[in-house]
Amino acid sequence: MDFRKIYEATMSLLFKVAIRVVNDPEVAEDLVHDSYIKASEKEMVFPSMNDATFWLIRVVKNAALNYVKRKGREQKAYQKALYEDHRVQTSGEIDLLRQETIEKAKEALAQLPDNLREVLILREYADMNYKEIGKTLGITEGNVKVRVFRAREALAKLLGEDDVYLS
Template identity: 30%
Template structure:
């Protein structure tokens, strides 16, 4: 299949019996010529991939395009998946590589009005508090943009997806201890960037 229709990334088809199949079973069906079975893979992982890419690129249209590209590439390379790792890990690696390549090529930054990456525990209060909350989120978003792709990625996996370090280590192909250290260093780097800001904003991130 040389080209997949964009709508396949948003499909919600598929019965409950089919959804209970393992990734390996679905991939086996695809390898035997059941091309439509790939829709089940898309249904299963499209949100995970889209959210990860969206948090990295901070643009919904770009994230949608990249998600489409990742699933096309995954289909084309499906025969190279040997089952040495979880399929979700293999798919995440494709998404990660494509996203990092995109970020390296991109020459402009999106506006501050778009999604703030780091989840905030602030609650809506008075108009003044609301304004301060917005300014704080924008400050964190600007600081987040200055982090390396590696640090951004580990913060997204930990703070947005709320993955345990064991899962993060598996997705990144590193030791769990390395994942913990990388996240700690990412927090420290973000703290340095925010040193001119009032308050310890970085403490809103989950701890190690």
Template identity: 40%
Template structure:
């Protein structure tokens, strides 16, 4: 069903479904909640203002993910020029779903080390792993968003995991 991004009802429908996805994308690229919120806001304002026609909801979702990913990457490049990467990692907001103190500490350590490892990945691997693991896209969808072949996505996912594993192992030892 065709939809127009400037139509309020259609916009709300897309927003409900896509906001969590692009928020995860923005967050796992920048690892800063406030910056991620600004990026999502920027992406949705552009989406509304451009008043584009999309064939399906998925097309709108891919457009938003692509814009968010680009905004987030631009943001970290800008940030990298200003501050050191370790400063960014201090801004990571820990989640609080664990009530037991010991396990919460363990969870935070694990979460933080994974996020730190993801932040260290080269841009092309980071993008693919974020879209795969956090945005929940399959290889075909990732290839559409990034305009690369599916086999290229497959290779990048494999290399990204390999690199993450190496970083996490180094940190453990």
């Protein structure tokens, strides 16, 4: 299968997966390009476009999760070494509420177990269907549905209705 065809067919999907995990466009792009390099170095041969897509999604997802874990450890070390001032500005109340909601959602998502967080990111942010998620993660479509349901329930409990600003 031609590398250019694989690249054109998968780049935007892989970028969506990576950006939702790492929340940094430059890092996401690097992780995606690294996945293509890995496929090239291993001289991967894919029987179909779907096989290439699912393999690359796994590589990008794992690289992104590893990046986030490493960054989390680095951030904790920096915070121990340096105290940061966290005063909140009183102007722009609506923008502040929106930002707080985004942060709470990110924090809640980070608190989910890996297996629930993965399926929710792939479902909600990568716009993958249950069958594609199952194939990517190596689990059944039914298991994907259960995990998505449980992830949404857990997020609702973590966030609470009163703590989220949606307007």
